[in-house]
Amino acid sequence: MTSSPTVKRRRLSAALRQLRIETGLTAAEAAKHLDWDPSKITRMERNEWKRPAPHDIRGLLDLYQVTDGPRREALMTLARESRQRGWWADYQDVFRSSLPDFEAGASMIRTYEALLIPGLLQTAAYTAAMLRGGQVLDPAVIERRVQARLTRQQIISREDPPALVVVIDEAALHRMTGGPEVMCAQLRHLIDVAARPNVTVQVLPLSVGSHPAMTGGAFLILDFPSPDDPSLVYMETATDDLWLETPEELRRYTLIYSQVQGLALSPDESVQHMAALADQLKR
Structure with missing residues (x-):
């Protein structure tokens, strides 16, 4: 199956939203912890972004306490692959x-x-x-x-x-x-x-x-x-x-x-x- 960066970015958005919910934070609270504009988290979770920045994803995973190695690496890989450009x-x-x-x-x-x-x-x-x-x-x-x-x-x-x-x-x-x-x-x-x-x-x-x-x-x-x-x-x-x-x-x-x-x-x-x-x- 051909890789689709857009499909992977959508999957990453859904995963990040689920992690935030499991952590018990609102989007505004998560943004405040990271000193981000409140709308940034919302845009990410709605897949209203183009190329996820790896440092942003690492920051979110730290905030959401994703310390499990394989799970964390899978999400980081998803972020990297979603940055690719297709034809x-x-x-x-x-x-x-x-x-x-x-x-x-x-x-x-x-x-x-x-x-x-x-x-x-x-x-x-x-x-x-x-x-x-x-x-x-x-x-x-x-x-x-x-x-x-x-x-x-x-x-x-x-x-x-x-x-x-x-x-x-x-x-x-x-x-x-x-x-x-x-x-x-x-x-x-x-x-x-x-x-x-x-x-x-x-x-x-x-x-x-x-x-x-x-x-x-x-x-x-x-x-x-x-x-x-x-x-x-x-x-x-x-x-x-x-x-x-x-x-x-x-x-x-x-x-x-x-x-x-x-x-x-x-x-x-x-x-x-x-x-x-x-x-x-x-x-």
């Missing part, structure tokens, strides 16, 4: 969230998409056409964003890839993003990728009518291999990114995903349906 760090002008890093560390990615082909399955031509439709007109900007997306997609074909389970609303397959030729190639690409053992593609047909995911829109559920890393729900808006991780939120979105997956065509039926749509575009 996505070179595309900070493109990615506005840590989604690519979380994807890199996931064991399973489940996604429902209502209006677009999911980013992990887009062709370069489809991505470029989508960006132009979103009023990104600078060719250099488009090229860089396309390259970033194609690089992000490499997790699907790497050694030990995550399981990718995709439900696409049929409406996204009928929207002529880039025109018939681009959409035909995109459909063929979906069919090819669906043949991979770690990828499942299902089409939610228009004939289903209303369904549980209509009001909330597109979302992803990311699961991780370690029980120390709880699942996450991710949603993207025009202006912001939303991460959900409470047990109730996870239960709600897992249920919605199961329901739309149950309403969708089977994987084999979905491939047949996409092939028929591609054939229609070639005529």
Whole structure:
């Protein structure tokens, strides 16, 4: 499994919060002991930090009386590894969230998409056409964003890839993003990728009518291999990114995903349906 600094940083944040609670200190009290700004502890525990400073972690472990050698070293190793930079760090002008890093560390990615082909399955031509439709007109900007997306997609074909389970609303397959030729190639690409053992593609047909995911829109559920890393729900808006991780939120979105997956065509039926749509575009 590919290492993900963001996943490790999230795990470290949760571990530090649990240690503070076990010690019986409030965040303000812990900060006072270390002569820190009161908000510093809160930011660390909320994973609102970029690169944990080893001396800060040592200070917290001393305060929380973590003297057990193996446990202390494990947390310090986690802090050091969470400071690493992945390929996505070179595309900070493109990615506005840590989604690519979380994807890199996931064991399973489940996604429902209502209006677009999911980013992990887009062709370069489809991505470029989508960006132009979103009023990104600078060719250099488009090229860089396309390259970033194609690089992000490499997790699907790497050694030990995550399981990718995709439900696409049929409406996204009928929207002529880039025109018939681009959409035909995109459909063929979906069919090819669906043949991979770690990828499942299902089409939610228009004939289903209303369904549980209509009001909330597109979302992803990311699961991780370690029980120390709880699942996450991710949603993207025009202006912001939303991460959900409470047990109730996870239960709600897992249920919605199961329901739309149950309403969708089977994987084999979905491939047949996409092939028929591609054939229609070639005529």
